[in-house]
Amino acid sequence: MAGRLEGKIALVTAAGQGIGRAIAEACAREGAVVIATTLEPEQLEGLDAARRAKLDARDTQAVNALAAEIARDYGGVDVLANCAGFVAHGTVLDCDEREWDFSFDLNVKSMHRTIKAFLPGMLERGGGSIVNISSGASSLKAAPNRYVYGATKAAVIGLTKAVAIDFIKQGVRCNAICPGTIQSPSLDDRIAAQARGGQDEAAVRAAFVARQPMGRLGTVEEIAAAAVYLAADESAFTTGTTLVVDGGWTL
Structure with missing residues (x-):
């Protein structure tokens, strides 16, 4: 039985770990030809992808060069999953x-x-x-x-809607996934950082879990499933x- 992304070319940024890697793996399982990128190529070991490439999403020249390579080798991409991001901790002060x-460059301008x-290839x-x-x-x-993380992710929603409306009649769809707290290496790093700041690590983790109404953290696989849905033709009206x-965190 053919996968939902059979015959599609999918590029995934930040595919070395966490949500990005889960999306890359899920796309591959659904039949896509996956091009997985990350800043640290060693993180891509073991990933089932047609091409694994080092990419600094903050480097415009590098992004453009990769797009030219993929246009030459694959004729462009059908799916673009933008997963690069950083969670900054703190208030405006x-x-x-x-x-x-840095936060806006990585979280927004990279997209x-x-x-x-x-997009031209699409x-x-x-x-x-997208x-x-x-x-x-x-x-x-x-x-x-x-503070700054929330500002960047609000900007991503605005960027998503702007792209969607501009190319709605040309067959290009653009959607955003808004995860709650997800168990990932990024979360582990944040918990460890707060613990180094003097807080108890178990208490920090418990606080993240407690703010989720379901009483548990989400998984990267659950986010990847949503990404596959948005990438596939079954969401063609979305x-x-x-x-x-x-x-239920935002309820």
Whole structure:
């Protein structure tokens, strides 16, 4: 039985771990030819992908060069999953200009770079699906100590809707997934960082779990399932939306 993404070319950024890797793996299982990228190529070992490539999503020249290579070798992509991101901790008083610029560059401008680079190929192929990873902590809900992160993820929702409306008649769909708290290496790193700041690690983790109404953390596989749905033709009537996968956190 053919997979839901059979015959599609899918590029996934930040595919080395966490949500990005789960999306890359899920796309491959559904029959897509997956091009997996990350800043640290060693993280891609063991990943079932047609091509594994180092990519700094903050480097416009590198993004454009990869787009040109893929256009030459595959004729472009049908699916673009933008998963690169960073969670900065703190309030406005903790956020200096360097952290602000880094967060917006990685969390928002990286998506601008990849969309601008790969969208022309999608248009030539007659359409495609762009899936951006936003967050429940965005324009949907405020989270304590997520000042610049929430601002960037709100911007991702705005970017998603803008792309969706501009290319709605040309067969290109653009949607955002808004996860709640997901068990991932990124979360583990954040918990460890707060513990180094003097908090009890078990208590920090318990607090993350406690804020989820379902009483548990989400899994990367649950986010990947949502991404496959948005990438596949079964969601052909869906664009410009925010698919919230957060265990009820934003209710």
